[in-house]
Amino acid sequence: xxxxxxxxxxxxxxxxxxxxxxxxxxxxxxxxxxxxxxxxxxxxxxxxxxxxxxxxxxxxxxxxxxxxxxxxxxxxxxxxxxxxxxxxxxxxxxxxxxxxxxxxxxxxxxxxxxxxxxxxxxx
Numbered sequence: 001x002x003x004x005x006x007x008x009x010x011x012x013x014x015x016x017x018x019x020x021x022x023x024x025x026x027x028x029x030x031x032x033x034x035x036x037x038x039x040x041x042x043x044x045x046x047x048x049x050x051x052x053x054x055x056x057x058x059x060x061x062x063x064x065x066x067x068x069x070x071x072x073x074x075x076x077x078x079x080x081x082x083x084x085x086x087x088x089x090x091x092x093x094x095x096x097x098x099x100x101x102x103x104x105x106x107x108x109x110x111x112x113x114x115x116x117x118x119x120x121x122x123x
Contacts, residue, residue, distance in 0.1 A: 043092025094121030
């Protein structure tokens with residue numbers, strides 16, 4: 001085996017070992033209640049998201065909006081755990097809803113996204 005082949009092979013092994021750690025350097029939703037794409041009989045009273053790592057509450061937000069874009073979340077974002085937050089929502093009638101989230105992880109990376117759920121109203 002040549003020296004170049006040994007270096008190239010070592011670089012590949014090192015990159016493979018570091019990739020999971022680099023991917024975890026950002027906070028992404030791990031558990032969402034209600035789940036993304038869920039169809040609920042009744043509207044939830046709060047939205048709760050657990051992220052893949054701790055987040056800075058003061059620089060993070062969760063907004064719940066109805067199909068018309070009206071904000072349905074109320075009050076401040078609450079910390080449940082270092083990696084878990086919740087926000088209360090108004091009474092939600094039947095319809096489609098968006099959870100727009102943006103968080104600053106404890107390692108200073110900002111991530112954001114949109115999750116969706118539907119309230120069927122008992123149908």
